[in-house]
Amino acid sequence: TPLHLNKVRDPDDQLVLLPHGLLRHHCCYPGCPEFLRDLRTENDLDAADAGKAGDVSESTRRNGLWQHLSPKTWYYARRSDAFLVPRVHRIARGVMDEAQTLHHFVDLTMRKLEEELRGRPAYAEIQEPWLKECVTALYGEYLGIMGV
Structure with a gap:
């Protein structure tokens, strides 16, 4: 840390x-x-x-x-260990308090990313498996930051 x-x-x-x-x-x-x-x-x-x-x-x-x-x-x-699709951290951190479970967190984050990135070049990445894997990993990182 x-x-x-x-x-x-x-x-x-x-x-x-x-x-x-x-x-x-x-x-x-x-x-x-x-x-x-x-x-x-x-x-x-x-x-x-x-x-x-x-x-x-x-x-x-x-x-x-x-x-x-x-x-x-x-x-x-485009690397599996990166998080540079715009707005990922802002959106993910924003839904953290609302999410009840890992699945709920990933679902909310991906849905909001899809809404906000529509019409932008990064929108094509929404369906890529690596992005969902990264969002899933963020959940654990945020829990660690929050001391949960």
Whole structure:
């Protein structure tokens, strides 16, 4: 978990786990050569400083991470160990409190993904078995994060 990893990381390079299960400024895909590398740009660092001065909206900027992910999105999305179909984490985290069982969680998440991705390039991935496997794995990860 990030808490365990942060014990041995530089204080200026701490891992921050966001509510949807991804890291704020670090790549969290084990197959990536940049895995757990701090990807903040100078603009991200400046925004964080502005946030410390009271401009909270500026401090949430993640330009470096998105620059890193953008050219790789479909490469990773076609790998069975990745979660880069848009909105997967946001939707899955959103249904976690509502879901009564693993089956219910997967069903709700897949249904909402289908609704939100209709008309987008990622919609073609909805029927791929790997996506359902990834959503199933997320359930266990979220239970672990929540300490259940």
